[in-house]
Amino acid sequence: MEPFHVHTGIVAPMDRANVDTDLIIPKQFLKSIKRTGFGPNLFDALRYLDEGQPGMDNSARPRNPDLMLNQDRYQNATILLTRGNFGCGSSREHAPWALLDYGFKVLLAPSFADIFYNNCFKNGILPILQENSVIEQLFTAMYAEPGFTLTVDLEKQVIIMRDGQTREFDVDPFRKECLLNGLDDIGITLRDQDKILAYEEQRRHITPWIFSEV
Amino acid sequence: MKGKTLYDKLWEAHLVTQRPDGTALIYIDRHLIHEVTSPQAFEGLQLSGRTPWRIGANLAMPDHNVPTLFQERRSGIDGICDPVSRLQVLTLQNNCKNFNILEFDMDDQRQGIVHVVGPEQGATLPGMTVVCGDSHTSTHGALGTLAQGIGTSEVEHVLATQCLLQKKMKNMLIKVEGELDESVTAKDIILYIIGTIGTAGGTGYTIEFAGSTIRSLSTEGRMTICNMSIEAGARAGLIGVDETTLSYVQGRPFAPTGEMWDQAVAYWKTLVSDDDAVFDRVVEINASDIAPQVSWGTSPEMVLPVTATIPSPEQAVSETEAEGIQQALRYMGLQAGQKITDIQLDRIFIGSCTNSRIEDLRAAARIVVGQKIAPTLKQALVVPGSGLVKQQAEQEGLDNVFKEAGFEWREPGCSMCLAMNDDKLGNGEHCASTSNRNFEGRQGFGGRTHLVSPQMAAAAAIAGHFVDIRYWKGMA
Structure with a gap:
């Protein structure tokens, strides 16, 4: 996983609430056994006018001109600004893989669905929660200014506007440490392997049926 | 000292260690695995030279993109027409063989939707922590277990450490x-x-x-x-x-x-x-x-009693909600004020990890018996949740009840709930579905899902539109 320190990038909108993971990456693309290559099919049903299938030449497909994300001013965006309950539905990690593969490193919303929120951190994406009113202001500022960018400083836990105004954000200290250092959860957990073994030893007496083989 | 909730008790019984910030390692008793969210996890395990912590904790089966047509199931994995699906099902089989994990493969009568099979086999037991790379793992909580869906990174984490890293809810x-x-x-x-x-x-x-x-x-x-x-x-x-x-x-x-x-x-x-x-x-x-419910929109919260009419954006309490209703009306092809019972249906789906167990099939069959599906329907599907549910239903003659009424009787799998295989809605088609999600495109590109109970789906199949089953006497 890539370490995350300070990131500056163009902000793009997904201006709707309850964006589910089916919308982020439709199921026909989940048949892949890889982690990469999902970017061209991010928000597939919204970005293109036809029905996408794996293996298609996406550059030749008709694009939806009404979707703001498709407009020139939002090309190369790396920060996604969106509405509440983003990432609800299926636990598919293909959703953060698709966002990352497209280029998004930061997500800003008033709320995220639990499993999705968790999956983001495991892939080097920083999901940031802000009050509804702040999100509303950011939408207004973004629409008003083509090429609107933000800087996110994870170490200091602040979002910095171009005029120097800042907004603080919360992040779990453990998740922050993992992101800053690009740490792999498994390696960290295995430092506690003696504790896991001790736990198993104790549970073998209390609930022995758990340890019967399937 | 205040009393504990069931969740508190399950959490404490599985707590391996906790960091000062509250992040905990929770021990996982049972890990269920399917073909869609596991290949990248197994690959990660292999690349790092790790092995499963406790092999006997794992149980695998393909369910999401297995075909449900008997003709396509007859010759096992080789018979799966879609090469991308075939590779994914085969990858699961190879990974299970390599790591010595028990798999109910496509030809095994015990195969089915992982959330139907776990409890059916007693692989899910009360007091366990259960995880699976699928959000509907919450199903298993019905047995007094702490069961949750996880992402693929967590699948790899559980395979390697038998633990999940999380904070208490x-x-x-x-x-x-x-x-x-x-x-x-x-x-x-x-x-x-x-x-x-x-x-x-x-x-x-x-x-x-x-x-x-x-x-x-x-x-x-x-x-x-x-x-x-x-x-x-x-x-x-x-x-x-x-x-x-x-x-x-x-x-x-x-x-x-x-x-x-x-x-x-x-x-x-x-x-x-x-x-x-x-x-x-x-x-x-x-x-x-509580009256019989029907979802009308593109989020499961957009649900109403069958007696209701479709809402208008003007009823919304916020601008975001009004836009949500507008969006849903447009996608669903519905008008504000339209009666739910006037929605004409194209397909019926009885199945999924929500409603494909034997009691669901019995309840639907009781409505269907002696009747015919509406001639306006393009398809009515019954997809049992597991091979054993299918066998039980056949012993009770339910398959014949459905087939005589005009339903198709299929092999077990997730099927039209998420339409990863060939079971899907066409663009603009309305479906009465016993599944769990009515998201845009969930059951097929442009497909319009209405979530209902098995009884409501069965009655809708006969009538061709939704009916209030509390007062419905069947078709003459």
């Missing part, structure tokens, strides 16, 4: 009291709850379902309730252990026997919330308020 209690109308089901209860608290209502919580109405449900009905906890935003939903739970579990292939059974029962009986347990949020529902 808050406690929510949803109490349903009173008597249900006899044609109102567990599905209607959970849809009504989601309509009440919203799809983000349970975010950050583990929901315990309790009250006299929940107690009176069978274990299968309770699974339907817990299954859709995730649609209410909660990663896990659960129900305390009682005699209904114990009699469901007893005699299942992987359930303990003899002295160990007695030891287990003594422990399982402690798996209820204490009378003085404190919940962070309590929601009370009156069962007699």
Whole structure:
């Protein structure tokens, strides 16, 4: 996983609430056994006018001109600004893989669905929660200014506007440490392997049926 | 000292260690694996030279993109027409062989939807922590287990360490009291709850379902309730252990026997919330308020009684909600003020981890018996949740009831719930579906899903549109 320190990038909108993971990456693309290559099919049903299938030449497909994300001013965006309950539905990690593969490193919303929120951190994406009113202001500022960018400083836990105004954000200290250092959860957990073994030893007496083989 | 909730008890019993910031390692008793969210996890394990921590904790089966047509199932994996699906199912089989993990492959009669098979086999037992790379893992909470969906990175983490890294959720209690109308089901209860608290209502919580109405449900009905906890935003939903739970579990292939059974029962009986347990949020529902439910929009919270009319954006309390309703009306091809019973249907789907167990099929068959599906329908599908559910249904003659009425009787799998295989809706088609998600495109590109109970889906198949089954007498 890539370490995350300070990131500056163009902000793009997904201006709707309850964006589910089916919308982020439709199921026909989940048949892949890889982690990469999902970017061209991010928000597939919204970005293109036809029905996408794996293996298609996406550059030749008709694009939806009404979707703001498709407009020139939002090309190369790396920060996604969106509405509440983003990432609800299926636990598919293909959703953060698709966002990352497209280029998004930061997500800003008033709320995220639990499993999705968790999956983001495991892939080097920083999901940031802000009050509804702040999100509303950011939408207004973004629409008003083509090429609107933000800087996110994870170490200091602040979002910095171009005029120097800042907004603080919360992040779990453990998740922050993992992101800053690009740490792999498994390696960290295995430092506690003696504790896991001790736990198993104790549970073998209390609930022995758990340890019967399937 | 204040009492503990069932969730508190399950959490504490599985706590391996906790960091000062509250992040904990939770021990996982059972890990269920399917073909879609596991290949990248196995690949990660292999690349790092790691091996599964406790092989016997894992049980695998393909379900999401297996074909459900008998002709395509007959020759096993080689017979799967779609090469991308075939490779994914084959990859699961190879990974299970390489790592020595038990797999119920496509030809095994025990194969089926992972959330139907786990409890059916006794692979899910009360008091366990259960995870699977699928958000509907919440289903297993019906047995008094702490069961949650995880992402692929976590699948790899559980394989390698037998633990999950997380912080404790808050406690929510949803109490349903009173008597249900006899044609109102567990599905209607959970849809009504989601309509009440919203799809983000349970975010950050583990929901315990309790009250006299929940107690009176069978274990299968309770699974339907817990299954859709995730649609209410909660990663896990659960129900305390009682005699209904114990009699469901007893005699299942992987359930303990003899002295160990007695030891287990003594422990399982402690798996209820204490009378003085404190919940962070309590929601009370009156069962007699619940009518048969039908979802009309593109989020499970967009659900109404069958007697209602389609809402208008003007009824919304916020601009975002008004835009949501507008968006849903456009996608669903519906008009504000239209009666739900006037929605014409194109397809019917009875199946999915929400409603494909034997009781669901029996309930649907009781409505269908002696009737014919409406000639306006393009297709009506029944997809049993497992090979054993299918076998049981056939022994009871339910397959013939469905086939004589004009339904197709299929092989087990997730099927049209998420349309990863060939079972899907065409653009613009309306479907009465017993599944759990009505998201845009979920059942096929441009497909329009209406979530209902098996009884409501069965009656809609006969009538060609939704009917209020409380008063419906069948077609003449």
